Amino acid sequence: MAKKYDVYGIGNALVDIDFEVSQDFLSDHNIKKGLMTLVDEETQTRLIKAIDGKNTEKKSGGSAANTVMAVSQFGGSAFYSCKVADDEFGQFYLNDLTEAGIATNLDGKTKEHGITGKCLVMITDDADRTMNTFLGITTSLSTSEVSEEAIQNSEYIYLEGYLVASPTAFEAMKLTKQLAEKNGVKTSITLSDPSIVEGFKGLFHEVIGDGVDLLFCNEDEALKFTDSSNINVAREELKKFAKKFVITQGKNGAMIFDGDTFIDIEPYQVNTVDTNGAGDMFAGAFLYGITNGHSYAGSGK
Incomplete structure (x- = not known):
């Protein structure tokens, strides 16, 4: 019998504020280009003041949220466990998920x-x-936000790698995986960001444990993650x-291991405007594909 949800995601709830910047802007503010950097409230407030007057776009984000949004946009069903505050941005976020048809642990509950x-998303001209x-x-996302009922009713869980940076969220990741395995639900995880992998590799090993069904x-x-300098060595280690x-390999497409063979996915030639969330969207499209009767090769395309 088909499950109620194709994907149960758990991850950060962040409102993305997108705007275009020059390379000089990044240099002037000592910002590392191309990476995700965690900052304190004071630093972010200072940056928000610095972009005052620039054209900005506000949208709901967070890595795993982007992925479950993609699942839903393709016609799939998804549940998202997250945490927002009782403020303007929290209501904006919840409204976005509801409009996208995504069920959440926040439905009908009082927010803290x-x-x-x-997340300030700075897009350069490249x-x-x-x-x-x-x-x-x-x-402070924690095990309180985990829904065993929703996990039981899902084909896959999807763990956001960024959560390893928070002790309580890390516990929520581990519980989600344990509940999935207990209920025969397939497990997937995304490594999220090179700097997160580098800083929290031991915790990734801990949450992955004996292995996951699918890794992005x-x-x-x-x-x-594999301490390799060669992708062919790395892909063997990932097994x-x-x-x-x-x-995913950016402009070179993607490489998929379906459990038996490696499949190269050729990229589509497009005029690149913004790569923000591209990997998250790919994961969502792929998860939609494999939970709705498509092959691994077909889902990758």
């Missing part, structure tokens, strides 16, 4: 006082994205951690 997390994130209340990463994350995996 605090500050909803925000379409690269650089993120400065103040997690706010999402840093980009080439840089794969190399850092120790995941039955199947997807390595």
Whole structure:
């Protein structure tokens, strides 16, 4: 019998504020280009003042949220466990999920006082994205936000790698995986970001444990996670951690291991405007595909 949800995601709830910047802006503010950097509220407030007057776009984000949004946009069903505050940005976020048809642990519940997390997404003229994130209340995401009922009714769980940066969220990741395994639900995880992999590799090993059914990463994350300098070596190492995996390779497409063979996915030629969330969207499209009767090769395309 088909499950109620194709994917149960758990991750940070962040309102993305997108705007275009020059390379000089990044240099002037000592921001590392192309990476996600966690910052405190004071630093983010200072940056928000610095962009005053620039054209900005506000949208609901967070890595795993982008992925479940993609699942829903393709016609799939998804549940998202997250944490927002009882403020303007928290209500904006919840409204976005509801409009997208995504069920959440927040439905009908009173939200806590605090500050909803925000991510400043700085887009340079080469379409690269650089993120400065103040997690706010999402840093206290915990096992309280995990829904065993929703997990039981899902084909896959999807764990956001960024959660390893928070002790309570890390416990929520582990519980989600344990409940999935207990209920025969397939497990998936994304490594999220090269700097997170580098800083929290031991915790990734702990949450992955004996392995996951499916792992998502980009080439840089794969190399850092496996301590490799060669992607062919890295992909063999990844077999120790995941039955199947997807390595996105930017303009070079993607490499998929379906449990037996490697499949190269050729890229579509497009005019790149903004790469923000591209990996998250790919994961969502892929998860939609494999939970709705498509092959691994077909889902990758």
